[in-house]
Amino acid sequence: MTIKIYIPRDSSALSMGAQKVALAIGNEAKKRGLDVHIIRNGSRGLYWLETMVEVSTASGRVAYGPVKVRDVPSLFDADFVNGKAHALNLGLTEELPWLKKQQRLTFARVGITDPISLADYIAHEGYQGLKNALSLSASEIVKIVTDSGLRGRGGAAFPTGIKWNTVLGCQSEQKYIVCNADEGDSGTYSDRMIMEGDPFVLIEGMTIAAIAVGATQGYIYLRSEYPHALVTLNAAIEAANLAGYLGADILGSGRAFHLEVRRAAGAYVCGEETSLLESLEGKRGQVRFKPPLPAIEGLFGKPTVVNNVISLATVPIILHKGSQYYADYGMGRSRGTLPIQLAGNIKQGGLVELAFGATLRELLYDFGGGSATGRPIRAVQVGGPLGAFLPESQFDTPLDYEAFSQLWAVLGHGGIVAFDDSVDMAVMARYAFEFCAIESCGKCTPCRIGSTRGAEVMGQIIAGKDTVKNIKLVRDLSDTMLNGSLCALGGMTPYPVLSAMNHFPEDFETKKASAA
Amino acid sequence: MQDLPIKIDALIAKHQHLPGALLPLLHAIQDEVGYVPESSYKPIAKGLNLSVAEVHGVVTFYHHFRNHKPGRHTLQICRAESCQAMGSVALEAHAKKCLNIDYHQTTKDDAISLEPVYCLGNCALSPAVMMDDEIYGRVSVADLDALVAEATV
Numbered sequence: 001m002t003i004k005i006y007i008p009r010d011s012s013a014l015s016m017g018a019q020k021v022a023l024a025i026g027n028e029a030k031k032r033g034l035d036v037h038i039i040r041n042g043s044r045g046l047y048w049l050e051t052m053v054e055v056s057t058a059s060g061r062v063a064y065g066p067v068k069v070r071d072v073p074s075l076f077d078a079d080f081v082n083g084k085a086h087a088l089n090l091g092l093t094e095e096l097p098w099l100k101k102q103q104r105l106t107f108a109r110v111g112i113t114d115p116i117s118l119a120d121y122i123a124h125e126g127y128q129g130l131k132n133a134l135s136l137s138a139s140e141i142v143k144i145v146t147d148s149g150l151r152g153r154g155g156a157a158f159p160t161g162i163k164w165n166t167v168l169g170c171q172s173e174q175k176y177i178v179c180n181a182d183e184g185d186s187g188t189y190s191d192r193m194i195m196e197g198d199p200f201v202l203i204e205g206m207t208i209a210a211i212a213v214g215a216t217q218g219y220i221y222l223r224s225e226y227p228h229a230l231v232t233l234n235a236a237i238e239a240a241n242l243a244g245y246l247g248a249d250i251l252g253s254g255r256a257f258h259l260e261v262r263r264a265a266g267a268y269v270c271g272e273e274t275s276l277l278e279s280l281e282g283k284r285g286q287v288r289f290k291p292p293l294p295a296i297e298g299l300f301g302k303p304t305v306v307n308n309v310i311s312l313a314t315v316p317i318i319l320h321k322g323s324q325y326y327a328d329y330g331m332g333r334s335r336g337t338l339p340i341q342l343a344g345n346i347k348q349g350g351l352v353e354l355a356f357g358a359t360l361r362e363l364l365y366d367f368g369g370g371s372a373t374g375r376p377i378r379a380v381q382v383g384g385p386l387g388a389f390l391p392e393s394q395f396d397t398p399l400d401y402e403a404f405s406q407l408w409a410v411l412g413h414g415g416i417v418a419f420d421d422s423v424d425m426a427v428m429a430r431y432a433f434e435f436c437a438i439e440s441c442g443k444c445t446p447c448r449i450g451s452t453r454g455a456e457v458m459g460q461i462i463a464g465k466d467t468v469k470n471i472k473l474v475r476d477l478s479d480t481m482l483n484g485s486l487c488a489l490g491g492m493t494p495y496p497v498l499s500a501m502n503h504f505p506e507d508f509e510t511k512k513a514s515a516a
Numbered sequence: 517m518q519d520l521p522i523k524i525d526a527l528i529a530k531h532q533h534l535p536g537a538l539l540p541l542l543h544a545i546q547d548e549v550g551y552v553p554e555s556s557y558k559p560i561a562k563g564l565n566l567s568v569a570e571v572h573g574v575v576t577f578y579h580h581f582r583n584h585k586p587g588r589h590t591l592q593i594c595r596a597e598s599c600q601a602m603g604s605v606a607l608e609a610h611a612k613k614c615l616n617i618d619y620h621q622t623t624k625d626d627a628i629s630l631e632p633v634y635c636l637g638n639c640a641l642s643p644a645v646m647m648d649d650e651i652y653g654r655v656s657v658a659d660l661d662a663l664v665a666e667a668t669v
Contacts, residue, residue: 012638015653047640047653186596189637224543224580225636227649262536263543265578268634282538282564284577300535342640344601349640372602381597385634417598417639431600435634441577 003029003036003081004056009115010043010196011228012189017068018051024072025053032076042197044111045351046098054093057083063090098367103329104353105337106314107190110197116235118243121200127245129319133208134253141212142168145315147323149335154180154271154308155383155412156488157334157401160315163305166295167213170303175215177206177257178280178299178306181222181229182264182271185384187343187415191309193351195222195229198313199236203259205312207250208319209305210257218259219299221276224266233261268385268439272487273306275441286441287487308413310339329355334400344380344417345371354399361395364418375420379504381428383412385435386492388499389425410495425504429474430458432496436489446481447490453477454497461508471501471508523548524556528563537564538574542581551582587622587629589667591615592646595632598639602654607643608632610657614664627668 007013007022022038029036044063046052052065053075062083064075071088078086090096104110113120121127133141146161167175179202183191194202206218222230237259240246248256267285270276274288277299298304314336318326327335334356340363342349347369364370364377371377379389388409390397397403404411419428433454440447454477461470478494485491501508524545531541541560545552557571564571575581593608615623615630622629638644641653647663655663 011636011651012641012653015638015641015644015651050641183637184635186635187598187639188635189639192637225633225646262540264580265539265543266580266633267578279539280536282536282574283570284573344598344639344642346640349642351640385597415598415639417601419601423601428597428600431597435596439634 001035003034004039005036005081006039006041006054006056006061007051008043008111009040009228009232010050011192011226012047013043013050013052014228016050016066020069021051021053021067021072024069025075028072028076029081034076034081036081039114041113042110042115043193043351044093044099045107045193046096046348047350048348049090052090053080055081055083059083059092061093063093063096064088065090098348098350101367102353103337103355105317105326105329106194106201106310106339107198107351107353108317109201110193110351113198115197115199115232116239118200118236118239118245121198125320126200126316127204129316130204130207130211130245130251132319133211134251134255138168138212138214141208141319144323145212145318148318148326149323149330149333150311150314150318150326151334151401152308153310153314153338153413155185155410157411160307160311163295163307164209164213166293167215167303167305170296172303174217174300174302175213176299176302176304177209177213177215177218178277178304179206179218179220179309179312180271180273180276180306181220181226181309182276183223183226183309183413184268184271185386185413185415187381187417188341188384188413189343190339190341190351190414192226192229194309194313195226196232199233200240201313201316202233202309203236203240203246205315206259207246207257208315209307209312211250211255213303213305215305216256216258218257219280220259220261221264221270221280222261223264230261230263237261267441268435269441269487269489272489275487276306277304284441286443289486310413331355331357331398331400332402334402338399338411338414340399341415342368342418343415345373345377345420346418347372356400357398359396359398360390360416363399363416364395368418371418371420373420373422375422377418378421378423379419379425381417381419381496382415383410384415385432386410386488386495387412387415388495389428389503390499391503408495409499410492425500425507426458426462429497429500429508430455430462432493432500433458436493440489444484444486444490446484447486447493450477450481450485450490451493454481454493458497467509474501520549520553520555521559524553524559528559532563538566538571542575546581551585554583587626589627589648590629590631591663591667592631592633592636594634594636594638594642594644596635596639598635599643602642604643607645607655607657607660611660611664614661625668628664
């Protein structure tokens with residue numbers, strides 16, 4: 001009988017040598033005359049255990065990790081192909097507490113299926129959402145998405161259904177679906193995991209969006225830093241085209257939807273939707289004035305849905321299981337689940353999908369296992385480089401859009417970056433300005449000039465020069481950027497800066513003492 | 517090997533019909549040639565009905581595109597927060613010192629170009645670097661030395 005072995009093709013797994021492990025296992029099996037079928041799955045998201053190898057057994061999949069090439073002969077000696085004991089044996093994958101405690105809806109298939117096998121996707125409840133959508137009217141689909149409470153997972157948390165409804169209401173012979181896959185926030189990688197681990201769910205979500213609003217052309221704007229995601233996406237799009245799930249006549253419905261991946265080119269600001277549209281049009285990624293909203297005048301001036309990868313990849317399960325099923329998860333106005341990404345100085349980093357409402361502390365300690373260095377976690381930055389820093393006293397905050405706004409913080413795309421007590425928050429505040437200066441599109445003055453001036457003044461604070469005066473100056477400048485910038489890049493750079501100053505004043509004020 | 521202008525013309529002909537053709541075209545040129553030569557601006561502008569200034573503006577706006585020949589390998593080191601939390605600042609300093617270059621420069625033997633990158637999406641395994649299209653996680657100074665040695669051969 002053929003033995004099925006799963007070895008991830010996910011970038012992070014590859015970064016720990018998954019490709020070499022796969023080759024070594026294949027060679028060793030050949031040498032021993034074993035009939036093995038290696039499936040290159042997505043990652044289960046327990047990244048500290050990568051490369052995590054799974055074998056299919058009668059009682060379920062058994063995991064081994066972290067596997068290095070040098071472990072391969074001993075794994076075969078221990079008969080791991082039959083799930084036998086070995087120092088790296090982690091037991092049944094489904095029973096791993098880290099996975100068992102999660103509520104995986106958007107990530108239901110990631111790590112389980114072969115990402116580029118359409119048959120595997122369909123065998124795991126894939127394309128059920130599209131089938132339902134094809135039997136509904138456009139406004140019924142939009143209503144289901146609205147009722148589910150799904151909000152934009154890219155960070156802005158705008159209700160997805162309301163955006164779709166605006167596009168649906170526009171009269172135009174051409175409309176577009178654009179997927180924002182320019183996942184540039186440090187500490188986030190859930191978009192990448194979906195695109196590498198279950199690309200069909202994104203394709204299905206975009207197809208449903210197209211049918212709902214009457215669009216016939218879609219683009220996935222993919223950051224150039226993700227070469228592996230490009231390969232899986234293109235393979236999946238090709239398979240979907242061949243099988244009639246994309247193209248001129250979707251499943252014989254007479255509806256057309258064409259989908260293409262476009263590579264970004266390393267500009268963080270192109271994650272902002274209007275700058276993304278400029279870039280797709282072949283221009284410099286400069287932010288547009290709003291209004292007009294992209295939903296009304298978007299790509300090439302036509303009505304356009306611009307949604308994040310996770311938002312679109314969540315649509316299929318909502319259309320499959322109903323709006324109530326999804327809305328039953330979560331708290332307050334944050335309905336459903338959030339794929340949370342644990343990053344930075346964390347012992348057990350990875351993907352945790354949970355209903356809204358879990359606290360930072362649970363994530364950092366129950367899932368994350370504390371810091372990687374073993375030192376106390378002093379600060380976390382949630383929501384990427386434009387997100388606020390939170391001190392230990394705020395670790396009991398539930399992950400909920402509104403709870404975070406009350407603290408003058410943001411959940412953003414769900415990335416949590418942990419820092420131990422060796423971090424200098426004044427240096428982090430300077431970096432926030434520096435990053436803004438490097439990535440500013442240059443259209444508005446507060447962002448273009450403010451970021452450079454901010455980095456300079458922070459440099460003086462770090463050098464202990466005129467600390468009191470300069471702290472006041474940074475606060476003043478932050479106020480201008482916050483209220484005067486055209487988009488979130490300049491407008492939210494003050495979040496990390498001011499939160500660092502407010503929660504960790506000792507890192508700013510003591511510079512004076514140490515310099516004096 | 518084809519002459520550069522012939523190569524560029526073929527790529528222009530292949531992409532010019534696309535809506536928003538400029539980025540896909542620049543990617544195709546950089547993938548094939550290794551960079552976007554300034555000599556290609558004029559034919560690109562003509563093929564896409566743009567001004568040379570517009571082409572120049574786009575090439576220089578995006579960090580990914582470069583208009584000069586890079587080294588045989590490109591080493592990107594992640595500078596973003598997650599990697600900083602795991603010691604990337606020391607890693608950067610080490611790379612600059614042992615390669616004897618700063619960011620956006622190429623070693624004297626043309627082996628390695630050093631570039632900063634702001635997130636490789638490998639944040640659970642920080643610090644991360646990328647050598648050409650290969651990504652590496654939990655990179656120590658010794659790991660970096662090994663990568664550099666391999667690329668310098």
